[in-house]
Amino acid sequence: MSEITRRDFINGTLMAAGSSMLPLEASGQAAMAALDPSYYPPALTGLRGSHPGSNDHAHSRAWDGRSDWGPTSRLSETYDLVVVGGGLSGLSAAYFYRQKHGRDKKILILDNHDDFGGHAKRNEHTIDGITRISYGGSQTIVEPKHATEIVLDLLQDIGVDLGRFETAYDTGFFKRHNLGGVTYFNKEVFGEDKVVQHPYCNYPNYVEGILGGKLSHEEAAQQAPVSDRGKEQLLRVLNGGLHTLDVPEAELQDYINTHSYFDYLKNNLGVDDPGVLRMARHSGLDWASSGTEMLSIAAARSCGALGFEPAAVYDEDNPYIHHFPDGNAGVARALVKNLIPGVAGGDNAEELVMARFDYTELDKPGQAARIRLNSTVINVEHGGSPVNSSDVFVNYINDNQQYQVKAKAVVMACYNMIIPHIVSGLPEEQAAALKLQGKSPLQYTTVGLRNWRAMKELGIGVAMSPGNMHQAVLMDFPVSMGGYQYARTPDDPCVLQLICCPYGEVGAPTADQFREARYRMLSLQFDDYEREIRRHLSGMLPDELFDFDRDVASISVNRWAHGYTTGGPGDSTRVGRQPFGRITIANADSAPGADAKTAMMMAHRAVNEL
Ligand SMILES: Cc1cc2nc3c(=O)[nH]c(=O)nc-3n(C[C@H](O)[C@H](O)[C@H](O)COP(=O)(O)OP(=O)(O)OC[C@H]3O[C@@H](n4cnc5c(N)ncnc54)[C@H](O)[C@@H]3O)c2cc1C
Structure with a gap:
């Protein structure tokens, strides 16, 4: 069995070493702690995000x-x-x-x-000597063309060239490799491990260039591992939509603003199958912040929950491509370089992509x-x-x-x-x-993989995973810039992004759910996360192409107990x-x-x- 590098970092062991400090004298008094020259937190794996110890005081x-x-x-x-x-x-x-x-x-x-960087956190995974850059939180500059002049001027001044992403982001990647939105049903919840070539919701469509589901609604409903009644209900939901509501046109908007999505599923479409309701609950993820049972019909529709037609997530002028390999950590690093020029060489944000920042500066x-x-x-x-x-x-x-x-x-x-x-x-x-002031808990886990042949074989660009802790698994964004090349072929090492929006007990008020989910998240140890990720990836990917111990090189679990602001x-x-x-x-x-x-x-x- 090959050694998994992050074992050394479990629960912050190496983080403590990485943050080892040298005493520094200033003005004759022991003033603060200076950082060791080897200090480089982006390379740490294990429990990241709000890492152990960060919130204690x-x-x-x-x-x-x-x-x-x-x-x-x-x-x-x-x-x-x-x-x-x-x-x-x-x-x-x-x-x-x-x-x-x-x-x-x-x-x-x-x-x-x-x-x-706060939420804008850089994760690096070194896999067999090759460094893959990824992000542990704030992912992409969303809709920059809707930004104010103040923000656009700041971005320009710190060397972020928004036009550069038009070529840096390889929009043809998913099509070339036939990667689309699919759904993985796990054995623990759905009775069998099965990948169906349909996402059943709009969530994956924010990934620019990703392919849609490859099945018709009828095929997708038939193939879902739910009861026969559940399959019928699922088909009704997939064929459903606002036209099924018996409400006059003039009153429709008000109706969908004030009526619950789950009531619509249960009362209008007759859904009671627990598997289908679970798929619905986990179909909004970070577009919804909470489980979709907390949403109105209008909110569920706008976040593309189960049963609402695939729709463009962003307008044509604002495709979701403004992504540095390290997400918005690329912006944070450019800001730091502007404030403290000595931290790294380079004249613009692109030239910082590969830079190892000198934290002693x-x-x-x-x-x-x-x-x-x-x-x-x-x-x-x-x-x-x-x-x-x-x-x-x-x-x-x-x-x-x-x-x-x-x-x-x-x-x-x-x-x-x-x-x-x-x-x-x-x-x-x-x-x-x-x-x-509220915040929803969120977890972005990055997994360093030695190759992605199994993802390619199953055509997975994004795998919705309604039975698992991480409700979505994403191929990393295909962005090459500043000398960095994303994983182009399935034989290349890559980073998978696993997204978890943890919820509390169904029916509890949102704030209580956040609190419950936050405590549960923080009570888990790295081993618990590793076990869950092992079960998830091993159940989803075919044995002949994927072996967890052989193929997973490293894991960073970025826990944000205080995630999206609400x-x-x-x-x-x-x-x-x-x-x-x-x-x-x-x-x-x-x-x-x-x-x-x-x-x-x-x-x-x-x-x-x-
Ligand atoms: C998982 C995730 C994904 C996201 N994806 C996107 C995205 O794709 N695009 C987008 O635009 N936005 C995204 N966001 C939203 C994100 O919140 C913003 O983009 C942005 O990063 C927020 O910056 P901030 O400085 O306001 O807050 P933060 O990033 O939270 O920074 C606040 C900092 O203050 C620190 N702090 C708190 N208390 C103290 C204290 N007492 N002493 C010292 N320090 C303290 C915090 O620990 C933190 O480091 C995402 C957020 C999360 C959690």
Whole structure:
């Protein structure tokens, strides 16, 4: 049995080593921890995303109200701006601040993770000596032609050439290899392991160039491993749609906005087969954030849930091709390079694709912009009254030590729901509104495969998997740029992307489902995920072409307990994001909008509000 490289990294063992720190003296005091020259988090595998340890301090602050963090090292560092959170919003806030006030302004970005970028996370898999680049979260620049001038100017300034994706993304790839949307039914839930050449929903169609289902509705319903009654019901759903509703045209929109998708399935189409209902529940995935039983007919239709006709997901001007090999981490890296030119060579974002960033450059004394990783902010407080104070003190934990820096202004670009726990003195109404901001849990698992012959044999571009933890398996996007070549032939090593939108108990309110799913996600160990992925891929792919121990080289499970922003009820998001003295609030949460462009716009607003 071949050795799986990520075994060494199980549950963060290597992460701890990777983040080993060297003491650094600054201004005569042990100020912080510097990173070891070998530090390169994108190459880590195992449990990634919000990796073990990253949220511990924030959780003990928010859940247990911890306030005693031991002695504080008060650093002699004073900044024009401190940014809390090093995701796309935080990095953009630093960018906009310098644009407005000058490149010499002193800025510190603090983030609790071992890497910058937040959700925009780069995953590298080295498979038999070949490095495959992939993404652990924020995937693609969505609909850039709908971006504001502010975002387009930022992208251009940091060297992102949107036109370049028109040739970098190989739109003919899926057709050449006959790869389409299929469905894998697993034995545990559906009684047999079976791949049917039909996705039964619109989910796969956002992948530009992917082929549709290769079966008619009749064939697809017949081949689904559900009861005979279930097959009839499934066919009714596939042939269904709004025309089956007995509602006058003038009232239709209002009707579908206010009536439940599951009621429509059960009452209008007579669906009661548990297999069909399960397929329906898991057909919206991250378009829906929750199981589709929580959706109206209109929402289910717009996210292409089971039974709604395949439709273009994006308009013709905005195909889903604006994808760096490392997803929006490519944008995050270009922002970091703009702020701290010494991290890598290269003149534009494309030239950074293959660059191994030098993380020791991130936090050098004397440079104008600094990024301090592994640093959880646990208190942000004005030096006096928020109305006329000239300073803000920011306390953070790095390597279990508490430090304090001083700033003239602070942008909170972190998860908005943590803000009331760490910003002292917020007005009660604002604090209450911030506590209501929601996020759905999400998991993007990347699997390094030695070859993809089995995927090719079954024609899998995207495999919907309604019985499994990961409800969709995707071939990586066919993007070559900056000297990087995607896996062109089935004999090449490649990365599979496994997407999991975890839900809670059917029927429970969405927020409760998120909470339940989040705790379940965090309670699992790497071995649990590995077992599930082994069962999934081994059940789906033919034995003669796929052997898990032989063919899987590495696994990165990117868990985002705080994933897509879902905002809060009523007016709470707007109330929550109000400026407070010298502190303003950014992050995609403050729109709310689970989108990179929005994260940037929120940064722009927060900087202007200072
Ligand atoms: C799996 C996944 C896929 C996505 N795909 C897409 C996509 O394809 N396209 C798209 O446009 N958007 C996508 N998104 C949405 C994504 O949220 C945005 O694109 C964007 O990355 C959000 O950036 P942000 O800076 O607002 O938030 P984040 O990326 O969450 O950054 C906030 C940072 O602040 C840190 N932080 C929180 N609390 C503290 C603290 N107390 N101290 C220090 N640091 C703290 C967080 O840990 C995090 O690193 C995706 C999101 C997820 C989870």
